[in-house]
Amino acid sequence: MPNVSFEHINKSYGNLAVLDGLNLDVEDSDFLVLLGPSGCGKTTLLNLLAGLVEVTSGRIMIGDRDVTELDPKDRGLAMVFQSYALYPTKTVRGNLRFGLAARKLDAAEIERRIAWASNLLQLDPLLGRKPAQLSGGQRQRVAIGRALVKHADVLLFDEPLSNLDAKLRTEMRLEIKKLHDELKPTIVYVTHDQIEAMTMATKIAVMNGGEIQQFGSPDEVYERPQNLFVAGFIGSPQMNLNPGVFSLSTGHPLAALRSGVQVDLSGYAFGHTPQEGEEIIVGFRPEHFSAPNGTVAEPAATFDLTVKIIERTGSDTILSLAYEDRLLAVRTEPDRASALHPGDTVSVAYPKNKLNVFAAGSGLRL
C-alpha cells in the first residue's frame, strides 16, 4: 500500500488562502485522522488528494507517482462522502458495480468482489434495493462497500459517521477499524469526533487555519501536545491552562501561578529551559488530578478550592472548582464525588510527571 505525501500545498479560493504551504506525509497502511475546527480545510485537503479540487501550487504524491495533475479516476483511490452520495436511481448492486464496470474488469471478477463486499458489510438482503429504501446506517454501509470493492490502496473518509446515532456510530467505528486491520489500506479520515480520532487512528494530524498544528500518534498528540492550540483542542473536558511565571530561585524549576500556587516542575522534561521570570502556561489534564482530598505519589502542586459545579456523565464525574476567576475541571470517580456538594472545599493534587508546560509568548511546548 502506498504512502501519500503533500508537498508545499497552497490552495486558495480567490483571495482566501485555505491551505498555506502545507506539508504532510502519510505512511503506507497508516490510518490518519484529520482533526480540527470547522472550516480549517480538512475537506479541502481530502478533495485535493482525490483530485476533485485543483491545487493552487504544490505537489501531491501517492507512492512514487506524482498525481497532482491526474484525473480523480486515475489516482487509484476511493472515497466515502459525508452525505454517502449513493446513486439514487441505481440499486445497491448497481452502486457497487458502477465503479468496477468503469474499470473494465471482467464480469466474473465484478461479481466476486460484490459478493465479497456484501458479505463483509452484510449487504446481501439489500442488494436489490434503491438507496431511498435504506436506513441511514444501511446507506452508510453501502457507501463504504462502494469504496471497498474497488480494492483501492488509498481510502478517504469525510466524516462518514456524523449522521448516525451513538450506538450505530460505535458499531461502525469498530467495523472500520477491523477493515483497516484486515486489509491494511492507507486511510485518511476526517472527523470532528475526538473519540473516533483517538480510537481508530494510527496517526493524528491536528489542523487549524489551514496549517498542521501537530502530527503524531494519538498518544503523542494527547500526552505531549506541541502547542496551546492542540492542548486546548484535544481532550474533553479541555486541559486546564493556567498562566504563571518560571523561577529557578529555589534551586529547582518551579512555576508561580498567578493564584499563588507553586508548581514543582522538577518532574517535567524541558525541551529547552525558559529564562528566570519568563511567562509560562502550565497545563493540567482533568483526569490526572488525585481524588478529592486524596493525594498522589509525587505531587507537583496541591490546590485547595471550592466546588462550584458537579456534573455526572455516567462513567465519570466532572468537578468544576473555583480557581481565580475561572473554573478548574477535575475528573473523578462518581462514588468519590457522591459525598461532595457545591460549596465544599476540596484539596486535589497533581502528579509531577503529567505536566504540560508552554511558553506564554509563542504558545509552543517547552
Place this chain on the structure above:
Amino acid sequence: MSDPLAVRPAIRLNAGTQEKPVLFPRRKSRINGRSVAVLVFLAMAAAFYCVPLYVLVVTSFKTMEQIRQGAIFALPTEWTWEPWNFAWNEACSGITCEGLKVGFWNSVKILIPSLIASISLSAVTGYALALWNVRWAGTFLFILFMAAFVPFQIIMFPLIQLTVHMGIYGSLWAVAFIHTVMTMPIVTLIFRNYYKDIPDELIKAAMIDSGSFWRIFGEIILPMSANILIVVLIMQITHIWNDYLIGVTFGGPGGQPMTVNLANLVTVSTGTVSYNANMAAALLTAIPPLVIYFVLGKFFVQGISAGAIKG
C-alpha cells in the same frame, strides 16, 4: 406566546423521504364573500373558454343546411362525421385538395427530428455547463440567456439566408432545424438549472468512480432526469405543434405543418365557406397536443410520486 405551530421543529426532507409530511392541519373550508367572488370569476373565465369550444364542437357535427339556418347554439339535428372526413381527406389548401392529413404528417415529420435534436443537445449541454468545468461557462450562460429572449422576427431574414445556403430552405428539414435552434437556449437553461441542483458529492463520487463524461451522463444523470424530460417534452411538443410563423416562413409549399395547412384551408376563397369542415379541421389540429398532455401528464404525476427521482 404566539402561534404554537411556529415553534415546531423544521421538518427534515432527506433523500429517503417518500412522502412529504403535512405541515399544518388543514383548515375547514368555509364559503365566505371572498370565495364567492373567486367562484364567480372562475365561472366567467370558464364560460369564456367553454362557450366558443361548445360552438366549435357542435358545429363540426352539423350539416351545412342546419348551419345556414343560424341558431349556432343548437345541437345538431342530425349528427354527421362528414365534415371531419372532409377536413381530413378532401379539403383544399391552395391548389391541392388532399385535406389536413398532409399537414398532420408534415407536423409529425417536423416534430420528431426537432424534439430529438433539441432535447438531446440541450440536455448534454446543460449537463456539461452545470457539472463540468467548462471554460467560459459564465459567458456562455449569459449568451444563452440573452438568446432565449431574442424575438424570432428579428433574426428571421438572416435565418432564411442561412437555410438557403444550407440547401434546406422550403422543406420540412428547414422547419425542424429552425425549431431546434430557436428552442435550444431556453431548453438548455432549463436542463442546466435542473442539473445544478444535483448534490455536489454525487457528482464527485461519479468522478472518482468513472470520470467519463458520457458514462456519467448515461448511467447517473439521465436516469435522474425523468421529471424534467417530461416537462420539456410537453413544453416542446406544444410549442412546435402550435407554431405557425416558422412553418409558414421556412416550410415552402411542400413543407407546411398542420397549422399552416389549417390556415390555408379556412381562408380558401373559392366556393362557399364550409363552417362545419373548418371547425372540424381546427379541432383536429388542436387534438395532438391535448393527447400528449393527458398521456404524459399521467407519467409526470407518477414520476413525482415514485419519489426516487432525486437523491
